[in-house]
Structures are given as C-alpha cells and as structure tokens.
Amino acid sequence: MNMICVQEQHLPGQSMEEKWDTAQEWGFDGIELRGKGDFGFRERLPELRKAAARGISMPTVCVEMLHFIGAFDATQRQDAIVQMKSLLDVMAEIGGRGAMTPASYGMFSDRLPPFVAPRSTAEDREVLIDGLGQLGAHAATLGVELYLEPLNRYENHMVRRLDDAVSLIKEIGLDSVKVAADTYHMNIEESDPAAALLAAGPYIGHVQASDSNRLEPGAGHIDWALFGATVSAIGYTGPVAMESRLSGPAQDVLPACPVLLRRFL
Amino acid sequence: MNHAMISPATAVLIRNWRGRHTVPAGGLYPHQWSWDSAFIAIGLRHISPRRAQQELDSLFSAQWSDGRLPQIVFDPTRDDYSPGARFWRSDSIPGSPPVSTTGLVQPPNHAWATLLVHESDPSESRRRRFLGRAYPRLVAWHQYLHSRRRSPETGLVAVVHPWESGLDNSPYWDSSLENVAGSFGDDVPRPDLEHADATERPSNREYGKYLYLAAAYRDAGCDDSAAACLFRVEDPTFNAIWARSELALAGIAEELGITPAYDHRQRCRDITEALESLWDGELGTYVARDAITGDLQKYRTVSGLMPLLLPEIRRGDELEALLRGPHFALGTSCLVPSHDLTAPTFDASRYWRGPSWFNTAWLLAEALKTRGAAADTRALAASMAGLAVLNDFPEYVDPHTGEPHGTRLFSWTAALCLDLQHRLIDGE
Numbered sequence: 001m002n003m004i005c006v007q008e009q010h011l012p013g014q015s016m017e018e019k020w021d022t023a024q025e026w027g028f029d030g031i032e033l034r035g036k037g038d039f040g041f042r043e044r045l046p047e048l049r050k051a052a053a054r055g056i057s058m059p060t061v062c063v064e065m066l067h068f069i070g071a072f073d074a075t076q077r078q079d080a081i082v083q084m085k086s087l088l089d090v091m092a093e094i095g096g097r098g099a100m101t102p103a104s105y106g107m108f109s110d111r112l113p114p115f116v117a118p119r120s121t122a123e124d125r126e127v128l129i130d131g132l133g134q135l136g137a138h139a140a141t142l143g144v145e146l147y148l149e150p151l152n153r154y155e156n157h158m159v160r161r162l163d164d165a166v167s168l169i170k171e172i173g174l175d176s177v178k179v180a181a182d183t184y185h186m187n188i189e190e191s192d193p194a195a196a197l198l199a200a201g202p203y204i205g206h207v208q209a210s211d212s213n214r215l216e217p218g219a220g221h222i223d224w225a226l227f228g229a230t231v232s233a234i235g236y237t238g239p240v241a242m243e244s245r246l247s248g249p250a251q252d253v254l255p256a257c258p259v260l261l262r263r264f265l
Numbered sequence: 266m267n268h269a270m271i272s273p274a275t276a277v278l279i280r281n282w283r284g285r286h287t288v289p290a291g292g293l294y295p296h297q298w299s300w301d302s303a304f305i306a307i308g309l310r311h312i313s314p315r316r317a318q319q320e321l322d323s324l325f326s327a328q329w330s331d332g333r334l335p336q337i338v339f340d341p342t343r344d345d346y347s348p349g350a351r352f353w354r355s356d357s358i359p360g361s362p363p364v365s366t367t368g369l370v371q372p373p374n375h376a377w378a379t380l381l382v383h384e385s386d387p388s389e390s391r392r393r394r395f396l397g398r399a400y401p402r403l404v405a406w407h408q409y410l411h412s413r414r415r416s417p418e419t420g421l422v423a424v425v426h427p428w429e430s431g432l433d434n435s436p437y438w439d440s441s442l443e444n445v446a447g448s449f450g451d452d453v454p455r456p457d458l459e460h461a462d463a464t465e466r467p468s469n470r471e472y473g474k475y476l477y478l479a480a481a482y483r484d485a486g487c488d489d490s491a492a493a494c495l496f497r498v499e500d501p502t503f504n505a506i507w508a509r510s511e512l513a514l515a516g517i518a519e520e521l522g523i524t525p526a527y528d529h530r531q532r533c534r535d536i537t538e539a540l541e542s543l544w545d546g547e548l549g550t551y552v553a554r555d556a557i558t559g560d561l562q563k564y565r566t567v568s569g570l571m572p573l574l575l576p577e578i579r580r581g582d583e584l585e586a587l588l589r590g591p592h593f594a595l596g597t598s599c600l601v602p603s604h605d606l607t608a609p610t611f612d613a614s615r616y617w618r619g620p621s622w623f624n625t626a627w628l629l630a631e632a633l634k635t636r637g638a639a640a641d642t643r644a645l646a647a648s649m650a651g652l653a654v655l656n657d658f659p660e661y662v663d664p665h666t667g668e669p670h671g672t673r674l675f676s677w678t679a680a681l682c683l684d685l686q687h688r689l690i691d692g693e
Contacts, residue, residue, distance in 0.1 A: 195282065198276055198280065223313050225314060232271070233273075
C-alpha cells in the first residue's frame, strides 16, 4: 500500500505537529519535506527529530535551492553536492527514505533562446555521473536513497525522461540512486507515460503526483486509473507525494486527492 | 488485488498499447483487430476505463459508410503483415474510411464490450459521452449485419471468409473451402511463420484459399450479395455473439434513456430462434451451415457451444452436458478445446483445430455464470489465470497438457484473465 504524502508548504500551522494533524485530517499518510540550501534543512534537525519521535511520517525531502548538481558553474555544483549530502544526513537521522534532486532547474532550456548550451551533452553527462556517484555513495553509507527527478524541457535540458535518468543510474551502478517519477513532467515528456513507468519500473524509488497542469491530482487530464494500475504493476510500494500547485484553497482541494489516488493505487 | 497474474497482465496491455488502440501481439499481429479490440477493452477497463473507451472509439473511427466494422484497421507505419494494406487497397473501394482496413468483418462482440466498458466507470463514460457516441455506430454495425449479411430464409448471418469467424481454420470451413475452385497459387506470403511454428498455424494450402477468397471479395468491391461471395457459412459463434450484443444494445439504449433504434431484445430472440436450424441432434451440438450448398458441417467445435450465451436458447442443458462430456471434458481439459477431443480432425497444437483459447474460455465462463454454474466459472477463471501467468500469456494452449502455442504476450489473454480475476474472483 503506497503512502500518500503532501508537501509541507501546503499544510497550515507553525509546528510539524500542527501540520501533521491537518495532513491526517485531510487523509494523507505522510509529509514530504522541503530542503533549503545553506544548511537550512540541517538547522531544522531538532524540530524534525522531535516530529519523528512523535511518529510523524516524513519519508522524503525535495531540495529547494536555485543551483543543482548539474550546474554549469563548478562552485555551485560543488555546493549542491554538499547540500544534498546534508539533506541525506538529515533524512537518515530522522528515519526517512531519501532525498530528491533534479539535474538542474531554471538554468537552461534548449527549447528556449539562446538554444545552444554552454556545455556539451557529453560534458553534461560526465558532470552528472560524478555528482550522482558521490551522492549515491554517501547515501549508501547512510542506508538512504538519492532520487533523481527528470523535469520537463522548459525547466532543464539534461534529464527529462525517465529513461534519461535510468541510463545515468545504470552507468553509476549504485542501488542507492533511483528515479523520482513526477507525473506532471512525464505528461510533457513521455510519449506514453504508462509505458515509460513500466520500462523504468526497477529503478523507480519515488513518485510525485501532479496533474497535467501541475495542479493537484484531479484538476487536469491525467489518467489516474492508468497511473494507479501501472504503479501497482511495477510493484512500487513507496510513497506517492504531492508537490502540486493548487487549484483553490488547500483546505478545499487537497482532501479530495488521497481519495482519488487511493481509488486506483 | 494481489494475484500473481495481475501485474504481468497489466504490463502486457501497457506494452501492447499503440497510442489509440492495442495490438493483439507486438510481432505477429501489429495492427488493430476488430474482435480482439473488444475483448481487450473488456480487460483494459480495469486498468484504464479511458483507454478502454479509446480502444473502441479507435475501431469505430474506421467504420465503413455501410456500417461494417472492419476486421483489421491497418497501422499506416507498419508494412510487415500479410495480407496488409497494399493487398486490400481499401481506399479505392467506395464507402471505406480514411484509414486503410480490410473489407472483412469479425464477430460482433463490440456492443457487449461497450456496455461493459461503460459499467466500469459510468461517470468517466458519461463525461466523455462514450455511449452516446458509440450507440449509433453500433446500431449501424448491427444493421449492416442484418441487412447485408443475413439470409432472409434462415435469419442467420453468414461469414464470407473463414477469417471473419475469428476461428480461422476450424474444421467447419473445410468442405466449403474445398468447394472454392481457385487458389492464390504457390507464392503465399507467410510472415506469420516468423513468429510462430508452422505446425501451430494454418497450412499453406489453407492460406492459398484464404488469400484467393480475400482477393475475390476485394475485387468485387466487398460486395456482400450472394452472387459475389464464393464462400458463405453460417457460424454458431458469430450469430450467438450477435444476439448477445443485441441485449447489450438494449442496455445501452436504456442507459442513454433513448428510444432504441429497433427492438434489440426481440432481435436477440429472433436470432436465438434462428439458431435452432443449426442444431444437430446426432452430435448434440449446434453446427455451421454452408449457405451455398445448405449442408450442415457436422463437427463438434467450441463454436457450437456458444449459443449457451443466450438466455433463451433451447438446448442449453444438452450443450452443458456436451461441454462436460468426453468431447470437451470441462474440468479435465485445460480450458475448453476448440475442437472435439475425440475427433479424427483434432490436432492439439494447430490453431483452431484443437488448442484451447482464452477468449472462448471467457465466453463460456460468462455463459456458465449466467446459468448458475458458479464453481465451474471460478475454476475456469482460475485455470485461465494459472496457464496465462505460467506461460507468458500465450495465444493458445494444448488442451491436454497446457503447453503454450502461438505467440506470447497476447493481449486478449491478458485482458480476459484480468477481467475474470477482477469480476468473478476478487469481486465476490
């Protein structure tokens, strides 16, 4: 049975306890955390330890920075690796499953001007193999996982389809690096999202559910029945988290989402 | 929902999806087949009611102006099947759709599938106006059969090619094919043999006749008049499915809240009554009739059991006895053999001359369920699931040993196992 999680920014309340009460009231099984850079996530460790001790389920964290492991700038790249290691450290400490990152976000799109990247495809790959390898090794020592999330063509140019991520993971050869499949990005990039999820099945470590318009599940036109059947078919039993934007006030639109997803998962 | 068959069956249907429809199998059957799609939709509805609707919508979009739903809708990107689009040249035949198709048809299980797909998610169906779109298409299809294929004398529809029956090389067609004077010649293209052993497929001699008949029908502009058809046989399964789908049409009209185009239940009764002329008391089964010679084709085949699907069929008890007796050995055989186990014409591995198929098992499971034989239905469903998952969803199996034959990862095998698992086993 997949846990259905919601990202913490959608939950009202000051403390994790207050957020957790609301999450449960709205039908969620867990909270997906947001991990700020500059060790901001690590600074939350006392709060998160306390929440974990109270049984609040926080299986995953999604990095929240503006530079990533595939940055063109070497200094930023190095910092992204340091920050991601810190996120993994925290998740290990609070009994979580792992942390996710895209290769990049908002840095470059080969579908928008100036169209030509300042780095070759081969160099992109070399950079990602290096960063993911370092993070995968670190995750393995902690017993947690690193999730690489393919984004869409307008948000990054390096890892857009599930098989892009799988190809990197196969080359790295570490079980601690897996794919985070996000249905919103898949809707843009995959010619057949179900077939793509099936093909990447053994490498899927995390799933994020947003609708075709990035709103909460049910607010767009993704085929959630097919999504649920495919998730079951690949044997994925991990969390399904909602990072979505919302079509209305959270208290109005979010409680319907676990009902919709559970119908098919 | 944790049967070991569910996940791999789902995977088969996801892999065989081609954007708007499902191929029966990736290599051997790379296009959309008519009755395959209806059977596939029946399983696909448990995975994605939307895809199940698209599956049928895709077929309906290839309907001819005379109402026929074609046996095959060709994928324009593939040219590795014979006889393919270049053979049929459907674009040169008046009334054909924009996409290339064959001119032949297959058993009309579509209305039945349409209603089942609707019932799997009525709100999604209503949101997409699925039934409202499908009903006039289905009525036109059934009216084509009634007006163009039905003999006024017998009240039964005739197939004009063995392929139309879906039971391509059944012994039913042997003597009628012998009566066809011509043959396509020696140069018979057989790309099917790249995907299945020759001993498991129709013979070259049969294929020569098949192609000759298909070419003659094509060259006559797919004219259904008696004079133009070299082969016309009234088949129990085709007619029983037609009648069963009339009941579904009645259900669809009721669901839509509209006055039906005609009295569907009465037409079901008429066909049921007409089937009595195919009863052979000596064999204790319905048989096929050559509509040209009038001769009954005296074989016990799985086709002759299909009138069991009809609620008012007169010989239901006799058919059930036949199904359970030595000729089909329900409960002892693997699924239900396509031909009489004791007949000299029985061949355990050759296509429709003996092997057991999953679609006929599904049809008979439905019939037995309706007749109250719940234990047999469940046993058949369990046997289907076991044989399917053990052998990568084979096209057909040896009725004695369960040994798989034909192609693998076959879509309707996966779809119909899924359907029974969801509905008859998990649903109870």
